[in-house]
Amino acid sequence: MHKALHPQHSNPTYKNQLIDCSEFKKLATQLGFQDMNLSPSTQCPVCNRDMKVKAGHTKANAHFYHNDSQFCPTKDPAARPYRGLTPTRPDPQTVEQNRNFADLNMDKLWARTKDIVPFLDLKEFLKLLKEANRLNVYSYANLKPQYLPYVYVTLLNFLPSQSYKKRRKLKFCFFYEDSVKSYDDLWINAGQFSRLTRISYDKTKTKAVRIIDTSTNYLNTNTSLLSEAQLVWCRCVM
DSSP: OOEEEOTTTTSGGGTTOEEEHHHHHHHHHHTTOSSGGGSSOEEOTTTOOEEEEEOOSSGGGOEEEEOSOOOOGGGOTTOOGGGGOOOSSOOHHHHHHHHHHHHHTHHHHHHHHHHHSTTOOHHHHHHHHHHHHHTTGGGOTTOOGGGHHHHHTTSSOBOGGGSGGGOOOSEEEEEEOTTOOSGGGGEETTTEEOOEEEEEEETTEEEEEEEOOOOSGGGGSOOOOSOHHHHHHHHHHO
């Protein structure tokens, strides 16, 4: 992993800030540590455990790694427990409200999802809508529908072969913090949305890490990216 959470990420100044190995080396030196692995540790943005640094022959080869055999979702992109847990007592009124929101804002949901998934193909978006329907995502009582793009992206692994004109070079997987066991757990600390991280893989090797902005500002944009026919397809599978 080429980036990890800043050692002082609990400080509001560094909240959700990622740091690469070069930056971490400078920080360790400033703190008086010759050995980076003796310095205050970075943390994995998903499991929140301390990470170690492995120096490479070149700056590009240096990376952070888990120094234990414990499970972390980043080690197994298919293992995200919240994807398999469906609501036990769906409320019909909640379902209707959430579906209505998605229906009215389909263009904006597509635009925001496309913005955070490089080279997203419409067929992939349709698969996301189908999977959300299969998992009864709209049934979660605490679901805030304006955050739907940040739920959708966790439902599939985004493969190069499925991308728009096959332009995607890496596999993308989206993870919440390891403490999230169901979609009901996404809203923590009086409504604060859980941290969402995009991990880029070259086959099974982690290449890049990015923390996703989960704001709802996308709703303030005027977007008309989908044709009427495409909107019909989306609504049919939703």
